[in-house]
Amino acid sequence: MTLRNFLKLLRSRWITVCVTTVATVLLAVIVTLLTTPLYQASTRLFVSTPAGDTLTEIYEGTLTSQQRVASYTQLLMGESLAQRTINKLGLDMSAKDLQKEVTASAKPDTILIDVAVRDESPVRARDIANTLSDEFVTMVRELETPSDGSKASARIVVEQRASVPDSPVVPEPARNIGIGLALGLVLGISLALLRDLLDNTVKDRSTLEEITGVGVVGTIPLDKERRKDPAISFDDDNSEIAEAFRKLRTNLQFLGVDNPPRLIVVASATPSEGKSTTAINIALALAEAEHNVVLIDGDMRRPMLDTYLNVVGSAGFSTVLSGAAPLADVLQETRFKGLTVLTSGAIPPNPSELLGSLAAKKILSELRAQFDYVIVDSSPLLAVTDAAILAANSDGVLLIARYGQAKREQISHAITNLENVGASLLGAVFTITPTRGVGPYSYGYGYGYGYGHKTDDKDKARQPSSPNAPTPEPAHPGSDRPDE
Template sequence: MELHDFLKVIRTRWATVLATTLVTALAAVAYSLLQTPLYEASTRLFVSTVGGTSASELYSGNRLSQERVLSYAQLLMGETLAQRTIDRLNLDMDARTLSEAITAKAKPDTVLIDVSVLDTSPVRARDIANALSEELVVMVRELETPAQGAAPDARVVVEQRATVPPEPEVPKKKRNLAVGILLGGILGAGLAILRDILDNTVKDRVQLEKVTGSGVVGVVPYDKGRRENPAIVFESDNSPTAESFRKLRTNLQFLSVDSPPRLIVITSSVPNESKSTTAINIALALAEADHNVLLIDGDMRRPSLARYLDMVGSVGLSTVLSGSASLDDATQESKFPRLKVLASGPTPPNPSELLGSRAAKKVLDELRDRYDYVIIDTSPLLAVTDGAILAAESDGAILLVRAGDTKRDQIAHSIGILNDVGATILGSVLSMVPNKRSGPYSYDYYGRTYGDRLPADALDRRATDPSR
C-alpha cells in the first residue's frame, strides 16, 4: 500500500480512526482517574573519601568515591536501610514494600546519588526520603570506620533534603492521555486499513468494470431529492443527477448503433439498489429525447412505480397477463409527455410463471412494436427468478450496483444468473455514488462517461458472442 492509498483509506474511513482514538483517549483518562495518586520526594547525596593532598591521591580518592557511589545506591534500595527507616519513623509497613518504593541513582562520573521515594502521602514521602538519607549517612560511618577508631575512609553528606511534593508524580495524566491518543491513532489507522481490506463492496467504476466484465454505462450520484421525488423533471432540471441520466441515455443509444436495444430490463442483485428510481428516470430521459416510452413495473412482488409516480397500481401487467384487462385499458398516461406506464397490477400467486408465460412474450413483442422504448423495472435477481425471466425476453439488461453497498460476490452471482438465462447484459450502472469529496463535475463521475470506449467494447462483445 502506497502513501497515497493509505491517505485515501484514512480520509474515507476517518470516522473509524476518530472513534478508536476517542475510545483509547477515554480509556487513558479512566486509567489515570483509577490510579492511586503517588507523591515523589527526592534527596541528593554527596559522597566523599578522605584523600591525601597530592594530585594523584586526590585523583584516586575521587575514583574511590565514584565506585562507592554505586554501592551506596544499592544499599539505599536494600531492605536493611528500609527497615532502619521504618524503625526510625515508626512506619506501619514492611521493609520489602518500602524498598520497592525507593529509587537511588548514581549519576555517572559524579559522586552524587539521587534518591527518590514514592508514597501515597506527600508528607510521608518527604519524611521517608530524609530519614532514609540520614540512615545511609549513619550506616556509611559504621561501615567505613576502621577498627582502631581512626577517621572514616568515606562519608556521605545529604546535599539536598526532600521537601513536600506539591503534585502527585503518578498518575502522569498528560502523558497517559498523549499515549492514549497516539495508540488510538495507530490502532484506528490499522482498523481502517483492515476494514478496507475486508470491504468487498464496489465503490467506483473501475472496480465495477472488473467485477462485471462489462462496461459501465452510467454513474448516478446519491441525490437526496430522489427520495421525495423519484422522477426528475428533465425539462427544467440540469442537476448532476439529471445530467447523469442524460449520459446514460446517450450511452444506451450508442450501444448498438444499427439496432439499439429498445426493450430494456432494469435489474440488480438485491432490493434498494435504485432499480425503480433508475427505471423511471431512464424512461423520462428517453422521453425527453422525443421517444415514445412505456415504463413497465415488472416487480410484481414489491411494486413501486405506481407509488413513485402517483398513479393507479391496481391495474397493470398482471391484469393483462391473466387476461382480465386489455393492454390499452391497463396502460396509463403519465403526467410526463411521451411517457406511458403499465403498473404491476395486483400481486399474483405465481409471478414467475406468469412472467415466463407465452402470453407475456406475446405482450412484450407487441409492445416493442408500439413504442420506441420499453423500460421494465424488475425484482432483484438474487431473490427471485422474475428479473432473469424478463431479462431473457428483453433486448438487454442493465445491472444496477449500489456504490459501497453491493458486494462483489453478489454482483458476480447476478452476472452468472443473467448469463445462464442467455440475457444480454447491456452494462452496469453504479448508483447512489456518494458525492462527499468529489464535486458534481469531478472526473470520477463524468470523466470517462464522455468517451465511447465502454459502449464500443460492449458492442464488440455482442457482435462476437455467437449466442446472440
C-alpha cells in the same frame, strides 16, 4: 501504493480511522481517570570520602566515592533500609511495598545520588524520602566505620531535603492522551489498510467492465436529494445526477445499433443497489427527450415504484396477469410528461411463475408496441429468479452495480444467471458513486449551468426520430466506449 492512493483510501475509510482514534483516546482518558495519583518527593545525597592532603589522595578519594555510589544506590532501594524507615515512621506497610516506591539513581562520574519516593500521599512521600535518606546516612556510617573505631572511609550528606510535592507525577493526562491519539491513528490507518486489502467490492469502472464483459454506460453519482425524492424533475435541472442520466440516455442510443433495445430490464446482483431509482430516472431522461416511455415495476416482492412516484400501487402488473383488470385500466399517467407507469399491483404468492407466464410475455410485447421505451425495474438477481425471467423476455439488461457494495463474485454470479436464460447484457451502470474527494468517480470539475440543456438539444438532434431508426453514430460499448 502511491501517496494519492493512500490519501484516497484515508478519505474513503475516514470513519474507521476516526472511530479507532476516538476509541483509543477515550481509553486513554479512562485509564487516566482510573489511575491512582502518585506524588513524588526527592532528596539528593552527596557521597564523600575523607579529604587527603595531596592531589593524588584527593583524586583517589573522589574515585572511591564514585565506585561506592553504585553500591549505595542498591542499598537505598534495599529491604533493610526500607524496614528501618518503616520502623522509624511507624508505617503500616511491608518493606517490599516500600521498596517499590523508592528509586535511587546516580549520574555517571558524579558522587551524587538522587532518591525519589512515590506515594499516594504527598506528605508521606516527603516523610519517607527524608527519613529514608537520614536512615541511610546512619546506615552508611555504621557500615563504613572500621571495627577498630578509626575514621569512616566514606560518609553521606543529605545535600537536598524533600519538600511536599504540589501535584502528582502519575497519571500524566497529556502524555496518556498523546499516546492514545498516536496509537489510535496508527491502529486506525492499519485497520483501514487491512479493510481495503480485504475489500472485494467493485469500486472502479475497469473492474466492472472486466467482470461484466460489457462497457459501463452510466455512472450515477450519489445525490442525497434522491433519498427524499427518487425522481429527478429534469426541467431545468442541470445537477450532476441529471447530467449523468442524460449521458446514460445518450449512451443507450449507441447500444445495439442494428436493433436498438427498447424493452430494457434494470437489474442488479444484490438488493439496494439503486435499481428502482435508476429505472425511474432512465425513464424520465428518455421522456425528457420526448420519447413515450412506460415504466414497469417488475419487482413483485418489494415493489417501490408506487411509493417512489407517489402513484396507486394496489392495481398493476399482477392485477392484469390475474385477469382482474385489462392493461389499459391499470396504466397510470404520472406527473411527468411522457411517463406512464405500470406498478406491480398486489403482491402475489408466486411472482416467478407469474412473470414467466405467457400472459406476462404478451403484456410486455403489447407495451413494447405501444411505447417507444419500456423500462422494467426488477428484484435482485442473486435473491430470486424474477429478474432473470424478465430479462429473458426483454431486449436487454442494464446491470446496476452500486459503488463499493456488490462483490466481484456476486456480479459474476449475476451475469451467469443472465447468461443461463439467454438474456443479453446491454451495459453496466455504476450507481451511488462518491462525488467528492479524489476517487475515480469524483466530478470535481462539475457541469456548468446552462450546459445541460444544450447537451440535451444536441442529444435530441443526434437521436433518431423513432427508436427503431438507425443510430447515427456507430458505437459499441465494447469497442468504442461511450462517453461517461
